[in-house]
Amino acid sequence: MQRRDFLTATGGITTAWLLAACGSRGPKGADKLLKYAMRKNETLERGLFRHTSMDSPSSRWRNAGTALPKYYISDTVPVWDPAVRGTWTLEVSGLVKNPLTLTMDMLQKLPRITQRVNHFCVEGWTAVETWTGCRMSDLARAAGATPDAHYVDFQSFDNDYHESWDIESAMHPQTLICYGLDGRMLEAGHGAPARLFSPVKLGYKNTKYLTKIVFMPKRNGGYWSDQGYEWYAGT
Amino acid sequence: MAVDRHHWFVRLTHWVNAVALVIMIGSGLQIFNAYPMFARRGETFCCYPFAGKPIPHWATFGGWLAGARNWHFAMMWLFVLNGAAYMIFIYLHGEWRDLVPRRGDIRDAREMIKYYLFVRRRHPHQGKHNALQKGAYFALPILAALAVITGLAVWKPVSLAPLTNLMGGYVYARYWHFLVMLALVVLSVVHIFMIFTVDPYSIRSIVTGKYNPERAPELRDGRPFYHLVRRERSDADAET
Numbered sequence: 001m002q003r004r005d006f007l008t009a010t011g012g013i014t015t016a017w018l019l020a021a022c023g024s025r026g027p028k029g030a031d032k033l034l035k036y037a038m039r040k041n042e043t044l045e046r047g048l049f050r051h052t053s054m055d056s057p058s059s060r061w062r063n064a065g066t067a068l069p070k071y072y073i074s075d076t077v078p079v080w081d082p083a084v085r086g087t088w089t090l091e092v093s094g095l096v097k098n099p100l101t102l103t104m105d106m107l108q109k110l111p112r113i114t115q116r117v118n119h120f121c122v123e124g125w126t127a128v129e130t131w132t133g134c135r136m137s138d139l140a141r142a143a144g145a146t147p148d149a150h151y152v153d154f155q156s157f158d159n160d161y162h163e164s165w166d167i168e169s170a171m172h173p174q175t176l177i178c179y180g181l182d183g184r185m186l187e188a189g190h191g192a193p194a195r196l197f198s199p200v201k202l203g204y205k206n207t208k209y210l211t212k213i214v215f216m217p218k219r220n221g222g223y224w225s226d227q228g229y230e231w232y233a234g235t
Numbered sequence: 236m237a238v239d240r241h242h243w244f245v246r247l248t249h250w251v252n253a254v255a256l257v258i259m260i261g262s263g264l265q266i267f268n269a270y271p272m273f274a275r276r277g278e279t280f281c282c283y284p285f286a287g288k289p290i291p292h293w294a295t296f297g298g299w300l301a302g303a304r305n306w307h308f309a310m311m312w313l314f315v316l317n318g319a320a321y322m323i324f325i326y327l328h329g330e331w332r333d334l335v336p337r338r339g340d341i342r343d344a345r346e347m348i349k350y351y352l353f354v355r356r357r358h359p360h361q362g363k364h365n366a367l368q369k370g371a372y373f374a375l376p377i378l379a380a381l382a383v384i385t386g387l388a389v390w391k392p393v394s395l396a397p398l399t400n401l402m403g404g405y406v407y408a409r410y411w412h413f414l415v416m417l418a419l420v421v422l423s424v425v426h427i428f429m430i431f432t433v434d435p436y437s438i439r440s441i442v443t444g445k446y447n448p449e450r451a452p453e454l455r456d457g458r459p460f461y462h463l464v465r466r467e468r469s470d471a472d473a474e475t
């Protein structure tokens with residue numbers, strides 16, 4: 001092969017390959033490999049996870065306040081209307097010794113935590129907020145979750161949105177069932193009457209408009225996880 | 236006469252790296268486009284003039300946010316393992332000697348700059364690589380390591396909170412990650428430009444391993460686009 005041919009060929013192949021890659025989704029056949037990597041990453045992430053690793057935003061960072069986006073999947077802001085749906089309750093069931101049906105009053109009687117933490121969105125933004133609620137671990141203790149409960153599903157009335165979690169992340173001391181934000185009761189845009197919120201998972205894992213918490217032996221995916229986003233989504 | 240210039244292991248890791256890096260950068264830019272700015276919600280950010288402007292589609296890879304994230308978090312392993320294999324290899328096999336800075340490199344680099352700016356007429360004497368090239372090849376693995384470390388800080392801001400905090404928190408960790416990527420892009424673009432315009436003969440050496448030393452830039456007085464073909468020197472200008 002002539003030197004010039006060789007140069008042309010190398011340059012040509014590289015350029016073609018780069019052009020083919022531009023804006024592309026990548027080869028379809030790679031999906032299996034990507035899934036494999038996702039599983040391996042999950043093992044690593046769960047290995048790194050510690051209940052003692054806490055999120056603590058600097059006091060210099062301003063609270064997002066009204067700049068906190070309001071995400072939901074229904075066409076309009078999901079609002080719990082007692083006239084239509086009856087009194088809102090939070091059901092705790094599945095692998096528990098005593099299933100609970102909690103009213104807002106009962107929920108607020110559980111030890112109250114207020115914490116200032118980061119919100120990590122999968123999109124790459126963060127927002128500092130002050131949340132009030134009870135620890136998920138206290139709720140699990142109250143319901144008597146059994147040792148074979150390795151996963152927890154958090155379900156909502158927002159068009160059946162749900163996301164399931166590994167039990168370790170659900171029991172993290174900063175994982176709360178929240179009914180207050182920035183010193184006020186939670187408003188509809190942020191998931192009223194109550195929502196899950198923890199800095200240890202990306203935003204989409206933190207189910208808003210919460211109605212049911214189900215302890216499970218196996219995971220059962222979730223709204224965004226079923227569409228290709230990481231199921232673990234830990235921070 | 237062609238001589239051996241690059242070990243097959245260096246050639247293999249070079250091209251794996253080129254592919255892995257392009258995918259890492261493309262998918263990274265696609266992820267960036269989900270929120271193409273740095274400010275925390277409710278705050279402003281000092282140092283990014285293009286806030287809100289997405290990266291052009293052609294420079295992205297992965298198609299959508301989840302696709303790009305899945306590529307990014309899979310390809311990072313190829314990037315890291317390949318980079319580590321290259322470093323271990325050049326350490327054990329001795330190639331590191333052609334890449335680590337030595338006393339005199341600063342002076343040589345200054346001479347190279349003078350030469351490229353036509354202040355100096357003749358190509359400075361060099362070893363395997365010229366001093367500027369050596370500096371770039373030495374900087375690339377350092378930048379790659381920084382890309383990985385800042386990337387970990389963005390990926391695990393709670394599990395690795397001390398690391399993320401060291402960088403000034405999530406927002407700055409993300410910013411440093413972006414800047415390291417930019418530095419890698421700039422160096423790579425300059426690298427490829429210099430390869431094609433100063434020593435295209437070396438492309439053979441990073442593909443097949445062979446190199447014809449008679450075509451070395453030093454002997455041709457090669458500058459970007461200048462003297463790509465060797466001219467016989469007259470005796471008159473043999474020495475400067």
Ligand code: HEM
Nearest residue numbers: 014245249253256330372375423426427430437438440441
């Ligand atoms: C189309 C893309 C590229 C081409 C055509 C190319 C070409 C080359 C060539 C010809 C050499 C050998 C130079 C010599 O023998 O004097 C080389 C070496 C090198 N390239 Fe690239 N390169 C490309 C992309 C990259 C990228 C993206 C990186 C990293 C960011 C990179 C990093 C290096 C390094 C570190 C060396 C030195 C290897 C050693 O001697 O151990 N290259 N490249």
